Amino acid sequence: MNDSLPISEIPGGITAPVGFLAGGLYAGIRKAKKDLAIIYSPTPAIAAAVFTTNKTQAAPVLVDKEQLARSSACRAIVVNSGNANACTGDRGMQDAWAMVDAAAATLNIPRSEVLVSSTGVIGQYLPIDKILVGITHLAGSLTTTGSADAAEAIMTTDTFAKEIAVRFTVDGIPVTIGAIAKGSGMIAPNMATMLGFATTDAAIEPAALQQALTTANRVSFNRLTVDGDTSTNDMMAVLANGKAGNAVITSGTNAFRQFTSALEYVLIHLAKLIARDGEGATKLVEIHVFGASSEEAAERAAGTIANSNLVKTAIHGADANWGRIIAAVGRSGIDFDPALVEIGFNGLPILRRKYEIVLDEDKAKVELLKDHIVVQVNLNQGTAQAIFYTCDLTKDYIHINASYRS
Amino acid sequence: MNDSLPISEIPGGITAPVGFLAGGLYAGIRKAKKDLAIIYSPTPAIAAAVFTTNKTQAAPVLVDKEQLARSSACRAIVVNSGNANACTGDRGMQDAWAMVDAAAATLNIPRSEVLVSSTGVIGQYLPIDKILVGITHLAGSLTTTGSADAAEAIMTTDTFAKEIAVRFTVDGIPVTIGAIAKGSGMIAPNMATMLGFATTDAAIEPAALQQALTTANRVSFNRLTVDGDTSTNDMMAVLANGKAGNAVITSGTNAFRQFTSALEYVLIHLAKLIARDGEGATKLVEIHVFGASSEEAAERAAGTIANSNLVKTAIHGADANWGRIIAAVGRSGIDFDPALVEIGFNGLPILRRKYEIVLDEDKAKVELLKDHIVVQVNLNQGTAQAIFYTCDLTKDYIHINASYRS
Numbered sequence: 001m002n003d004s005l006p007i008s009e010i011p012g013g014i015t016a017p018v019g020f021l022a023g024g025l026y027a028g029i030r031k032a033k034k035d036l037a038i039i040y041s042p043t044p045a046i047a048a049a050v051f052t053t054n055k056t057q058a059a060p061v062l063v064d065k066e067q068l069a070r071s072s073a074c075r076a077i078v079v080n081s082g083n084a085n086a087c088t089g090d091r092g093m094q095d096a097w098a099m100v101d102a103a104a105a106t107l108n109i110p111r112s113e114v115l116v117s118s119t120g121v122i123g124q125y126l127p128i129d130k131i132l133v134g135i136t137h138l139a140g141s142l143t144t145t146g147s148a149d150a151a152e153a154i155m156t157t158d159t160f161a162k163e164i165a166v167r168f169t170v171d172g173i174p175v176t177i178g179a180i181a182k183g184s185g186m187i188a189p190n191m192a193t194m195l196g197f198a199t200t201d202a203a204i205e206p207a208a209l210q211q212a213l214t215t216a217n218r219v220s221f222n223r224l225t226v227d228g229d230t231s232t233n234d235m236m237a238v239l240a241n242g243k244a245g246n247a248v249i250t251s252g253t254n255a256f257r258q259f260t261s262a263l264e265y266v267l268i269h270l271a272k273l274i275a276r277d278g279e280g281a282t283k284l285v286e287i288h289v290f291g292a293s294s295e296e297a298a299e300r301a302a303g304t305i306a307n308s309n310l311v312k313t314a315i316h317g318a319d320a321n322w323g324r325i326i327a328a329v330g331r332s333g334i335d336f337d338p339a340l341v342e343i344g345f346n347g348l349p350i351l352r353r354k355y356e357i358v359l360d361e362d363k364a365k366v367e368l369l370k371d372h373i374v375v376q377v378n379l380n381q382g383t384a385q386a387i388f389y390t391c392d393l394t395k396d397y398i399h400i401n402a403s404y405r406s
Numbered sequence: 407m408n409d410s411l412p413i414s415e416i417p418g419g420i421t422a423p424v425g426f427l428a429g430g431l432y433a434g435i436r437k438a439k440k441d442l443a444i445i446y447s448p449t450p451a452i453a454a455a456v457f458t459t460n461k462t463q464a465a466p467v468l469v470d471k472e473q474l475a476r477s478s479a480c481r482a483i484v485v486n487s488g489n490a491n492a493c494t495g496d497r498g499m500q501d502a503w504a505m506v507d508a509a510a511a512t513l514n515i516p517r518s519e520v521l522v523s524s525t526g527v528i529g530q531y532l533p534i535d536k537i538l539v540g541i542t543h544l545a546g547s548l549t550t551t552g553s554a555d556a557a558e559a560i561m562t563t564d565t566f567a568k569e570i571a572v573r574f575t576v577d578g579i580p581v582t583i584g585a586i587a588k589g590s591g592m593i594a595p596n597m598a599t600m601l602g603f604a605t606t607d608a609a610i611e612p613a614a615l616q617q618a619l620t621t622a623n624r625v626s627f628n629r630l631t632v633d634g635d636t637s638t639n640d641m642m643a644v645l646a647n648g649k650a651g652n653a654v655i656t657s658g659t660n661a662f663r664q665f666t667s668a669l670e671y672v673l674i675h676l677a678k679l680i681a682r683d684g685e686g687a688t689k690l691v692e693i694h695v696f697g698a699s700s701e702e703a704a705e706r707a708a709g710t711i712a713n714s715n716l717v718k719t720a721i722h723g724a725d726a727n728w729g730r731i732i733a734a735v736g737r738s739g740i741d742f743d744p745a746l747v748e749i750g751f752n753g754l755p756i757l758r759r760k761y762e763i764v765l766d767e768d769k770a771k772v773e774l775l776k777d778h779i780v781v782q783v784n785l786n787q788g789t790a791q792a793i794f795y796t797c798d799l800t801k802d803y804i805h806i807n808a809s810y811r812s
Contacts (some may be wrong), residue, residue: 056744057738087732089761090746122729123763177671207736227715230737232729309633309715309799310807317808323528323638326493338462339495355495357529395717395801401716402723 007168007265010176013147016165017176017201019043019072019243021142024153027134029120029127030082034153036134037079040107040196040217045241047074047115048210050217052234058086059096060116061235067100067115072206075113077197077237078103078135080156081182085118085126086232092269095128102132106139119182119195119233151180154195157400158182162273168262170255173246175202179238179266183226183274191198196221196236196270203242204249211251213238214261218343220267223299224280224389225306225399238263257325265297268389274391276371284372285315289329290385291342293377297334298379298386304332307376312393315375318368323379340380345373353380409499413574413671416582419553422571423582423607425449425649427548430559433540435526435533436488440559442540443485445603446513446548451647453480454523454616456623458640464492465640466522473506478612481519483603483643484509484541485560486586491524491532492638501532506539512545521672525562525588525601525639526718557586558600563806564588565640571581572609576661579652581608585644585672589632589680602627602642602676608665609648610655615640617657618666619644626673629705630795631712632684633803658728674795681795682777686802690778691721695735696791697748697784703740704785704792711781711794718799721781726765728756731783751779759786 015022020041049068052087053063066404078099085092096116096395104111118126151161165178179198204212217236242248249255274285287306305311308328314321322343330338343351346367350359367373426447433442454745455474457467473480484505491498498573512515515780524532557567557615563729623642648654655661682690693712698704711717714734720727728749737746749757750775756765773779 054733055742056732087729087744087761092761098596121734123757123761214437230733232733232736280415282611309803313804313807316804319809321528323490323493325527326462326638327460327638330460330638334461336461338493351493353527355493355498373790393804395804397715398719398722398799398801400802401719403725 007166007262010165010167010260012165012178013148013163014039014178014180014197014199015144016178017199019201019241020199021144021149022146023138023142024149025138028130029080034149035080035082036131036138037150037153038138038142038200039077039150039199039239041075041239041241043241043243044073045075045208045239046072046206047239048206048213049235049237050213052231052262053250054230054232056087056232058084058118058233059088059092060085061233062093063096063100064115067112067380071112073107074115074239076103076107077117079195080131081119081156083118083120083124084122084233086123091125093128096177098128099131099387103139104257106136117153117195117235117341122232124239136347137307142245147178147180154180154182156182156275157279160277162264162270164269165261166266168258170202170246170249170258171248173244175244175246177199177262177266179270181270181274182278194231194234198238198266200238200240201244202249203244203246204240204259206249208249208256209238209240212263215260216264220271223387224265224271224275225303225344226391229300250299271389275391278391279400280394281391282371283315283392284396285390285392286374287388287390288374289377289379291380291382292384293382295384295386298384299371300334300384301329301332302386302388304328306390308398309393315368315373316392316394320345320361320364320368321352325375336379336381342378342380344376407772413572413668414644416571418571418584419557419569420445420584420586420603420605421550421553422572422584423605425607425647426605428552428556429544429548430555431544434536435486440489440555442537442544443484443556443559444509444544444548445483445556445605445645446727447645447647449647450479451481451645452478452612452615453643453645454612455641455643456619456621458637459718460636460638462493462638464490464524464639464671465494465498465539466491466524467639468499468719469502469506470521470641477518479519480521480645481515482509482513485523485525485601486537487560487562489524489526489530489532490528490639492528492812494531498532501534505537505541506517507539507545508544516706521643523601523641523721528638545749552633553584553586560586560588564589564683565686566683568676570672570675572668572672574664576608576655576664579650580780581650581652583668583672584605585676586678587676587805589683600637604644604672606646607650608646608655609650609652610646614655614657614662615644615646618669621666623624624675625670626677629708629793630677630681631798656706677795681797684797685806686800687797688777689721689798691796691798692780693794693796694780695783697786697788698790699788701790705789706740707735707738708792708794710734712796715799721774721779722798722800724771726751726756726767726770726774733783735783740786742787748784750782
């Protein structure tokens with residue numbers, strides 16, 4: 001869908017767009033790893049965000065929803081890793097607001113223009129004193145090259161920092177979107193980021209920004225799964241400060257479609273990075289379901305395959321066990337005819353209609369030993385399609401999660 | 407619910423009820439392991455069954471549905487392990503019917519009175535010649551003590567055979583139910599047995615037998631999950647031959663409730679054995695959700711917790727990570743107030759209302775190191791409850807499933 005839009009990837013992450021500062025430092029929440037990040041636009045900016053659909057919502061999610069319900073004006077996002085501030089009751093809410101207040105005071109901006117985000121263990125109180133001191137230090141040392149530090153500071157079990165920036169033109173004016181994200185367990189649709197933050201110098205109306213984010217999120221983070229679990233803290237927020245100087249983008253225009261495509265590009269890129277870096281993962285796995293009767297059916301089938309422990313362990317073992325794939329589609333709840341299904345790996349046909357098995361074990365092994373597997377499932381019943389992003393399931397996932405709090 | 411009904415466990419499995427024969431032998435489908443079983447009532451009997459809800463249904467499931475739609479009269483069940491005969495198209499159907507015909511011919515009973523069942527790898531043709539020879543041999547050597555051999559022959563990755571028999575009275579007449587089952591991966595509700603077979607000498611109307619099975623199945627195999635995957639072959643069948651001499655049981659009577667309770671007892675027992683023997687499992691885990699607004703909500707919350715890889719890895723690591731439990735309830739889709747939730751392990755309180763953490767790490771560790779964990783979740787919003795049966799998720803699950811076909 002981005003074929004027609006020239007998009008260039010550029011360095012710089014969230015500080016690539018004009019007018020954004022960022023930074024990350026070690027505030028003492030975790031053991032010897034950067035754990036606090038701030039993203040900041042000195043000039044007025046607006047925000048849009050999408051949040052976890054989990055009924056158990058962390059304090060920062062509740063605070064941000066309250067902030068954005070009041071106004072889309074937003075200039076700063078404060079993020080900590082190492083502690084989710086979830087299931088922490090009244091004290092958790094006070095702590096989240098204290099983070100807002102500390103950032104607002106130090107950056108000298110209205111309290112209403114700060115969002116907060118947390119990720120880490122559920123059910124423990126924040127070491128709020130350390131965090132408030134950290135915010136004060138960090139707010140004074142933000143830079144136009146701070147994206148990498150911020151990306152590093154929001155990591156939890158991630159093994160690498162995730163950032164991207166793209167440049168494209170809107171009505172002939174160069175516009176930039178930058179983004180960072182972190183995974184890498186408790187990741188399943190609605191939402192599944194776990195945390196993502198984007199910046200853009202595009203000028204865009206608040207409602208259009210929200211619409212673009214919701215649209216792009218639907219085909220990226222909402223089609224990403226590592227383990228089927230959904231976090232209490234998931235959020236994806238985007239700040240737009242208008243410094244690119246383009247005419248303000250409104251819904252339904254060509255400029256809007258271009259902006260949305262670019263944002264999709266950015267979020268799908270991050271979704272793939274998160275899948276590839278899923279806890280214990282050794283492979284990025286894309287599940288393409290096509291020939292479906294509707295996009296919803298394609299999405300449901302792809303999501304069920306992507307969440308199947310049996311499919312994911314088979315792929316880990318480079319075992320072309322296509323029966324598990326067709327069984328997963330069978331329990332997905334969609335209406336289809338198993339005898340019409342065709343399956344392939346990386347373009348290599350495995351199964352044709354009427355259960356004709358064309359599997360060449362040696363060739364399949366070669367494909368499945370690669371670190372990027374595209375599972376192709378043709379339902380042969382329509383023209384709709386969907387792609388889900390996931391990873392293999394390994395012993396390291398068990399190892400990481402059997403002792404996460406220790 | 408069985409408190410008021412005296413039920414005694416007795417030895418003998420499916421050959422404990424009067425008038426049943428069974429056996430198991432090595433027919434050459436698998437490598438050096440019994441792989442073919444027959445259950446047989448020389449006198450006329452009836453059958454009831456429940457089947458997988460997976461849209462991809464194996465040939466034997468399709469055959470059995472056709473058989474039972476025609477008549478409930480049934481005297482024999484033939485089961486093979488090592489090959490699921492699923493996704494095998496027309497040839498798979500022919501093979502399944504050939505198994506029916508071979509058993510009918512050798513046992514000298516009508517073709518319509520034979521059910522078949524298969525379990526194992528999906529998408530490979532049965533070695534039908536070996537199976538037909540095996541059926542002929544086995545049909546001639548069935549015994550009244552053959553339950554253990556049959557239980558062994560239906561095992562796939564199970565590490566132990568699963569059987570039980572119970573005796574109780576119906577209107578003063580002793581009645582027996584026996585059963586065998588196999589797990590132990592690709593197990594999730596609707597149904598989740600993977601295969602179960604029961605026999606009873608009770609006299610019972612066909613409709614009442616089906617109703618009792620459906621009722622008992624709902625609180626046992628449909629609340630059992632190992633990995634969230636649902637098989638193409640799942641079935642649970644029960645044969646009743648009336649040899650106990652009781653007055654024929656009909657729906658809605660006290661005798662019917664007694665019979666249903668006893669069948670529930672049997673199926674829950676087997677569900678626990680299957681969970682305990684889940685692939686790679688080291689612990690039986692029961693998820694009790696109570697204080698729910700409806701049984702459906704309790705079941706949904708319990709099922710979501712039971713399917714959470716994060717909860718199951720934490721329990722494997724004896725890590726009292728209750729945040730993952732409350733997060734799982736949060737994504738289950740039920741309406742509840744997280745701040746009212748209380749959580750305990752084996753009766754040891756961990757979390758009280760308003761996120762009051764009463765977790766004693768040392769005591770929790772003692773409980774979580776046991777091989778039977780009961781996770782108690784009180785939603786404090788009503789009086790409904792449900793129990794799900796599952797196991798921990800371990801590196802051995804990955805090991806077993808990364809190379810299942812090899």
